[in-house]
Amino acid sequence: MGMLELFMWMPLALAFLLSMGDESSSSFLPVDNYLLACGSPVDIHFQGRTFFRESVFETHALELKTQQESAAVTSDSGAPSPIYQSARIFWGRASYIFSIRQPGQHWIRLFFYPFPNSHQNLSSASITVIADSAVLLKDFTFTEYDHSYVFKEYAVNIPSPTLSLTFIPSGNSFVFVNAIEVVSVLSNLSVPNDFSLEHHSEVVLETAYRLDVGYKSLATRNDYLGRNWEGDETYLASNTRALDISVDPYYIHDNSESTIPAIAPKWVYATAKAIADARSPNLSWVFPANPNYRYFVRVHFCDVINITNFNLFINDVAYKRVDFLSKFRQFSVPHYLDFVVSTRGNNLRVSVAPDRTANSTNAILNGLEIMKVINQVRTLDRRTLSIIVKSIFGAVAFLVLTTVALYYLKAYRSRRASELPRFHAGFTLQEIREATNNFDQCLLLGEGGFGKVYEGTMDTGKKVAIKVANPHSRQGFQEFQNEIELLSKLSHQNLVSLIGCCNGDSQMILVYELLANGSLSGHLYGTNFVTLSWRQRLEICIGTAKGLHYLHTGAARSIIHRDVKTANILLNENFVPKLADFGISRKGPPLDKSHVTTLVKGSFGYLDPEYFRTKYLTEKSDVFSFGMVLMEVLCGKPALDDTRPTEHINLAKWASSFQEKGTFPEIIDPFLIGQVNLDSLNKVCKLAWKCLEESRKNRPPMGYVLFELEDALHLELASPLWQVYVHCAIDVVAENGINDEKEQDVA
Template sequence: MGHHYVPMATVQPSRIQYSQCVVLLVFLLQFSSLQLPSLGYDIQDKYFINCGSDTSVRESGKVYAGESALKTNFDSSYTASNQSAVSSPLYQTARIFGKESWYKFNTEPNGTYLVRLHFFPFPPPSNLSSATFNVSVPGFWLLQNFNATNATNNNSALVKEFYIQITSPGLRITFRPLPSSFAFVNAIELFLLPLHLIVDQVARFTYGISTPKLSTYNGLYSRVLETKHRLNVGGQTTNDSLLRKWIPDDTYLAYPENAHNSSPYNDIKYRAKVDSDGPNANLFTAPTDVYGTAKVTKNMSTNASDVEYKLSNITWSLPVEKNTDHFLRLHFCDFFSLQTDLTVFNLSIYDAHVMAVNEDGSVPSVLPTPYYYDFVVHSDDSGFMRVGVTPSASGYIHFAFLNGLEIMRVIESSTSVPPDPVDSNSKHKLLVVLGSVVGGLVLVVVVVALGFLWHLKLSKEKPFENSNWLPVLVTAGGSSHNRLTDLTSQGSPLPNINLGLRIPLIELQSATKNFHASQIIGKGSFGNVYKGVLRNGMIVAVKRSQPGSGDSGQGLLEFQTEIMVLSKIHHKHLVSLIGYCDERFEMILVYEYMEKGTLRDHLYNTTFPSLSGEQRIAICVGAAKGLHYLHKGAVGGIIHRDVKSTNILLDENHVAKVSDFGISRTGPLEHQSHVSTTVKGTLGYLDPEYLRRRKLTEKSDVYSFGIVLLEVLCARPVIDSSLPREQRNLAEWGLLCKNKGILEGIIDPSIKDQIDQNSLRKFSETVEKCLQEDGTDRPTMGDVLWDLEYALLLQRGVHGSSYSSVSTSLQLSNVRRLPSFSTPSEVDDSSKVLNPAA
């Protein structure tokens, strides 16, 4: 496979005069000093900025100059000094912005630049950890709803790094505080990178289809790349000549027992020129410390009949953003093999075969020469990217290795980024433009007048004391823009949205104190959840998506699905949708307020009081009722597809309600056994059969709910990489303990003495049935509900202490399983004898 797809240009000779040759030579020398790093590339010192200070400091061998030499717009800004002791002089000061502010840098056009932003949140009195803000460059959001609090956990700075292709002779970096907040930065780095360090055209790897494929991805230069991971595989922390930090890979290994670190190798042969375009690496691609160390598979068998090496694969699992393109670079340097016996092994991404490394003839002819492979990969819903190397069965050498790994998020351009203001030296150009569009201004005046009248009308409906609203983007079509209307106008198929549930944005601003930080009751990948009070006095939860989350279409689809599902169903154990808002590029959902938060909030790593054993079983019964209604009570049947403890909410009486239907699907029809669909869900809760076969059934929800039951019983995360390998996956560990008869050993100590042994036995049997590998062996949600109600009765001692006598009594005719409901109305709990959760 070719790594890059850049055509080579040819130059035809021509006759020129001697004097012309001299002029041309001088020009080429001047040009090469700016554009050809191969003739002596060095990092410029011009844009290493010590923000919040006019004093220069030295850090990591570089001088960070004071910011006074830059062109800036610092209205309503000030500086702060760090009162605590820190090792780096960079984090002694910070520039703090009370409103939109920017730095302006002079840059050479048509080059790739590296931008680093340093954030170190000072402790009080400055309290920079409370800042929430956006950062942008023209056309791109670098950071959105950014908060640097995670940097304070280890008393180190949070450094954000971006690769940006600049086509103009300047770059403006703008800091935009969110309402009622501020922005800050401690240091900025910006410098030109060597040619071809990142290229415009690479390979795209597509998985999740019957035959994974490689194709061409064009246009990396038209995107921004954000560094997420840079690993020195098999080595230690090191810095390279571009001041990039490479860290060890050990914490990301899925099966550490399969790998070992190679002995360091120092004689790395960089044979590629600095300005060459891969696959051969040059001294700026990665340092010797990276190419001279590696992770290597254990059990390097040379016996073709021995299959042990096939199991000795190495897999890295790295956290990434969900459903987003990522640039992946894999570094190799084969210092293990003889030239005639080059190691061939398999590369996989998301467990799908990509290619046989070293088999395509692109590896350098002289070893050990470093090389690399580039891919663009779209991440799945798990929040992790899995990369693996596996020994090949062919050839004489059976092992695999990797030297380095980089992952960068691909940031798409966004029309929601406000354009930069026009510089004063360009105002004369603006006058010319204005003169040519006088006729258009008339139309603009009309639109503004209509907008003013509309705003005046809304203001009369609801006056506000606080007029300092969030910046809301408005298109030429007017301020009533909404995504769902847009989708319909474009001719896309859209089911009937319940427009009667639409709530004006201005009312939600009032309800949440203009989305003030003090009203936040939850945060997630979707954005923030705010507590609000509507004009009628109803307390609600307002879930507001992050700006730009609907640009890809996936966020809009989940927004639409949530409205469609919840506007058609109603049940005591499903969270009710109060309304939604899709004005002005917003996607907001309004739910009934659940005072006690999520089930997960009450199980572990929490300040909430511990739930009793009886409360936990009753909560599980309530959640099972909601899921059973989804499967059998809603028209057509609905599969939730993301059952987990954070999607089970509790009201003031600890009544459980299932929430978050953004990725739910209508269940299979009567003549279908499953729904074929892309795998979506949460790592740790995913049905392995669904993950393997891409076939979704109601039993997929049953499996996920079984994980929740085990989580409730043990009060620990479903995936905990800090534990020994056999204990990391809660499902595997729980079933192993049950089979060994030691399940009581992993039960939450706070409830161990509370649980009736017969109830525990029934509860654990239910868990085991839910977690069967084959979906056909799992019970229906109705059966699960019946079993849980049974366990609750045992816990309450309704039928005495004899397990067998209770089992016999519950088989009598006066106890029956839940019926299936054919209408989307709420289940009437009085329709059955067993009613422990009523």
Template sequence: MAGSLSLTTTGKYFSSNGRDVMVSISSANVSSPIYLSAQIFIEEATFTFPMTCPGWHWIRLHFFTLSNNEFNLQNAKFTVTTDTLVLLREFNVKDNNNMNDWFFNEFLVNVTTERLSIKFSPVKGGPAFINAIEVVSAPDMLITDIGSTLFPVGPFNGLSTQSYQTMYRFNVGGPELTSQNDTLGPTWVIDEQYQAHKELGKNVSVSPTVIKYPEETGPIRTMEVEMGSANVASPNFNVTWNLNIDLVYQYLIRLHFCDIVSKSLNDLYFNVYINGKTAISGIDLSTLTGSLATAYYKDFVVNSSMVSSPFSIQIGPWTQGTGAIDALLNGLEVLKMNNSVGSLDGEFSVDGKLANGVNRGTVAAVGFAMMFGAFVGLGAMAVKWQKRPQGWENWNSFSSWLLPLHSGDSSFMNSKNSLGSRKSQFFSSTMGLGRYFSFAELTDATKNWDANAVIGVGGFGNVYYGELDDGTKVAVKRGNPQSEQGINEFQTEIQMLSKLRHRHLVSLIGYCDENTEMILVYKFMSNGPLRDHLYRKDLSPLSWKQRLEICIGAARGLHYLHTGAAQGIIHCDVKTTNILLDKLFIAKMADFGLSKDAPTSEQNHVSTAVKGSFGCLDPEYFRKKQLTDKSDVYSFGVVLLEVLCARPALNPALPREQVNNDGPSSEPGGVGNAMERKGMLEKIIDPHLAGAINPESMKKFAEAAEKCLADYSVDRPTMGDVLWNLEYALQLQEASLQGKVKDEKKASDPIVSPTLVVPVAASTPDNRPISLLEQVRNPAEVPVINEHSGTEMFAQYTTISGR
């Protein structure tokens, strides 16, 4: 803390060239004794604070209009500045609707000098006054340098160079919080008066000891803060908060989340809207944090010239998912950002410079240049008109011959190759991006984005089935243009697929970036994702040979990613949903939105925020945030076990204590060691494979999966090694089948080759299904299986830190 001044301690910090007056009263209806006294200035006065260390500091100016015989403080008007920043300009308590009440204005400033000066300047001969000043150091991580913008969507750099004024800070669904609850000192007010329809939400609270705070968010909300939740009561409505803001400034919107309502992971998806625009689509907090009841926040920078007042924040359920129909918000902060001349109040800087001010000469020059450019443009169009081609009336697009550039040229890709009309046949061959599609073409192909044509849903957006004019069947992935996740994945996927071509990777046919659209067009995979063929009972089960061939195909695709490109690529989201099957059941790796370039020869890993799918995520990557190609290997090991057992990696229906990290699955050893126990595999394989697997083939397959799931990445094989083992397992299976056919021809009584006996389903006395981990560790206690169930789970993956 740099300083906290009441009027009895201002002497060594205070300087003034004129008269100052001390006033006080004995009692009043105020929250603190600091409001019972005030210092009044007739001339300019300055408070100077020595800074022990540079960085973020809260500045709080406390005001209460004390009655006195000499000055009417309700009429006081003054300006408050630092050396470089205008905090308040011609400030008057009447203008802030606080005439008869105490209040304070709070600012957040990045101080880089050895001293901080706060200057009070009376306006028009009137007095200035102050009851108390706080200058409190704040954690460096309170504001990072990078945020996200809305309208348009994109990154915002330079947050650490800005100064801020707190406009709103809500403890959503909870009581008012003061410095007694938050060690940083901010006050969190009740949000009810700002809710548009209180009946649409309900308040939920839990004990503060339940909440987990990641290292990067710990100092921001302390353990004493009781988290609240606004819970949507109806799927047809959004919970809305309406706020009044000054439309001249930009604002930093910080949304605080903590899932204290879900009973299982990956069950709650919801949307967040800022001023009616989608800010976050289908957010799943458990995927972002890795667990339940874990604090998380998201920052957005909003250019208020693109919005209106009242300014709205809304949360609502994500109706395209299968989880709980609900939404939540725990806290909300709205911080005003300084303008271009360093002012948080008014258009003028400390030295009187006008924001965005230009002289008349500059205006005249700009106007002349614009007029000249307009004449040149009109002249060019006139020449073009005189040279118009014959039959131009029959062209599909007037602009296709009259204007030199297609609108896509100014869109996301900003490429001269992004030319096209409604029936575009232009190709971006130099960039490897394939064909450019117009939005109208894809609208026709998907029958106006028919909801019945949706064949997949993800964080990026929806995937539609479509047919082009030439009859080509395509999968059209349409991103959400307001989603930060969407634009990042669109950029990553188009960059990755533009430089990758392989039989076992999905084929990118083309793209569309018209206006704000982000659309990728792929060759349609008629047999869909591998996951459907493992768990959907309306599809014929895959044979063991088919499963081996699919795993081999996927392994070849991953092996190419790791070694085939100039710089290796890490997929980062290997799972059965992202392995697609064509009409011949040839496997193709898909969804490269989270992919990363592999480390160079000088690096051992890529340091990055953890992203991926819970259940398939490498626990070493989760712990250390260090990504390598062995993270893909681990995820592929999970896929191999799913293929063998036909059970999902996670079962959210299990009790909460088994889903979180405090379950028995965090013990060392895991499946890897337990697989070696005799007889275990026979008890967990897919019942549809009973009698059809050669024991040696299964053993080799299981060895490959076991090695992939090693605790440490250095102990895992490369994808090339995994591929070799799988191909060997296929050879053993084929040799066994050939030998069986020969034996049947030679003998009158066929000799059956060694097979596996699949016992009946495991359950506990309370009829709860036994998890795979329990079966692995206690094989003697597991009864046999009599019915295939796609809802079983690999309990060793319910915790991210163990297997």
């Protein structure tokens, strides 16, 4: 290390040692650590760190390229802190080029403050900033900031040995910047792989909120890695439910999975909020959010008051059951969970609640980070390019696109199979024949609209389900391709897993994981079915609702299943449900549209009547179909059954006639009588009717459906068995006027 580099590191290292004290990871420093005071003639000390003047980095680690002149300006009045008392102004495109010693994820932090200047009105600037090819700011102005400072923080992947941070003025305007940080990210901020985001390495995260929960002051605290942590009181939905907790950071244990303080400082884990009143159902924090974006959410936990387990909700949907003791076998161990979520409204809500299934009475939260996911490289309007260059580029692009289109059209007509995704296992027809003993009818599991399904055994010994297309079926290559493309991009514990496919010799064959317990329909009213308890039925409905909620909200654009029915809900050996058959599924409407107009497809008995009339398809069409699933679960009868009398063929209409007379309990599955908590049963009944509303506007979203089902399960599990029988006895007496002797028998 040269003397100049040594000089660069000394102030930061000294500040860190003085400020961190007992932090266990005090030896960790970022490999890349540029703290740049733009336009400043001197080094600036700010929040325990030293920002160096540009000349310190020049020649060996930093290069500044400008199209036009730049100017350094300073001010000693009105700035909120020293870091905002200097700036560099650019009247043309300009780039700071940083040498990167450790390629990978980096923090990029930008400081702006339009301080008064006699020569330039900084508040009139219009700023665009690009990190390599990722647009961080686009035509940003200070019109809404009332001359206050602006701080922006991004996590950006930098794969190359250099980073080009480019500032572009809009039109005849100019750009300026007060300070820049480019710092290696020591912790992993990668988007989880099971959230269907393409090009994970290119995702840019913009910090929206970072909370030190339980920190009583509203002033922000800055850790040695430059992250700003603020108190949570501003975002707490109801502080009367909250109890602030604080312990000595010395007692926070190290966790092999979380490098402290790279993940978060110990003082974040040493403060928390818990539920103050045992009667309160939860603690919630609400954040303004942009419905056009998805959000990366990192939740920090540390059990400092001996709470063993509780539930985490995001947007009122249960995302995780937190269980400290089974994971770490000791208390006061830091832990964090990462999620990517969507929000259709203007708010994002995070809640913790006791796990009533485990007799938990409290819940806790220590810290929270919320970052906007920018997963598209936006195209800039290059106003500086001449019209001639644009015309040439447009002509060339048109020729290239035309050539490519013709090529792919020809390829499609000659080899349809080449369009199938390549990342699934490709099986030969001979392998499929061997796995099914040449399609032995003894191995036939069932038959649907696409074709027959056989049990198979691969040469590895793995049991699989093999779906073979019927050449005379109305479903063909389009459904075959659609199923592969969708399941290739989806990953959820309640969606069936596609193992591979075969498209040889004009055969269309799909290979799935084998689900040992068959379909839900088979257990409700099938041949030789095994009856399911009310708890099992609820757990199956909850799992299915989770799968549907993931389809509706887990991707940038929702996916509508279009064929939700009990026959397509398959059960594994532990009766965990998995939604199957995505052949007619399709993408939902974009955020600026209310519906997709499409030909009507689905299964009679489950079809949304509004979709059937108007051809307007929405996520609420799946909600209606799920309402019919709930009705089958309640009644133990199929949605359509032509063996029943004419007026009873359609289960929804039949049940509705009982509902109108106030005698709906008469149509409930007899197996449930005396075996179910009535409050839980009634909640599901009401939910089913909400899902079956004629107008989609009156139906709830799947997030609400999931929440209500989980509450119904809590009611079922919280009720002792003797209470169930007493309630049932009272109900029977009230409904049917049973005499005293029969009442004693029932009790």
